[in-house]
Amino acid sequence: MRFTVVMAWFRKDGTDRGSAASDTDVHPLQQVAASDLERALADRQALIQMCLYALDRARSGGVVERLEEGLAAIGVKALRPDGERFDPARHEAGGAVPTDDPALDGIVAETEVTGFADHDRLLRAPIVTVYAKRNS
Template identity: 45%
Template sequence: MPTGRPAPSPAQPPLSAGEGLARALAEVAAGGPSPAVAQQIERLLETRPDRAALALACARFRDQLGERSPDLAELLGAALAAAGISEVRPDGEPFDGERHEAVDTAPTDDPDAHDTIAETVRAGYLDGAEVLRVPQVVVYRRDPPS
């Protein structure tokens, strides 16, 4: 017997991680940060890239848009997190050339700070245990006393 209520719609299957990343990139392209960014994203999406390529594109455009379009950068960050991709900012950790790329050094008088990471210049990203991009960092260096 009908109850007057519409039948519930079937639950939508969750987006695959790649679909979520692709949708976020498409939203950024439509958001109009610049014609060049929109064109780059459209060309990328036409190639049907895999999950890793989509994640790296989200990271790259997030870096590019961080200051001038923080809402779009946040959208990309949320898409990466929803896909299970972790941002790596190892500030304060010991420097490890296998896991970090040193792009500069900073002087320190603190012997305990020597060879630790002073600052992350560009975040890295992990997809589970797989490194998608190593973080670029500034490393503290202590010169020996003269």
């Protein structure tokens, strides 16, 4: 498709040669390219969302692993912050586990629902269980 659009633009004067370098009428090609890029990015986002939907419903560990590998190959990383300090800007608290160890207070004990990030953009925060110091 892109090759056809480019060739059509080069032949706009009825010849097979391109326009002169001084021509500034390149906007139609730029608009087509921008439109194609926007469509490709929108399609990518839709496919990522469909993969996340499938992951949430997958019953096979092998299917989950394969979907996560495919997403990772395009920069979408699974987030399982077990052992990290809880950060409400990056994590969603789903529960708490009492602990007597003050060093564990505020640490993610377990990931209940895997989160995902597309490069640096958070798509879905992981839902986690957090250690909370037991009241004495």
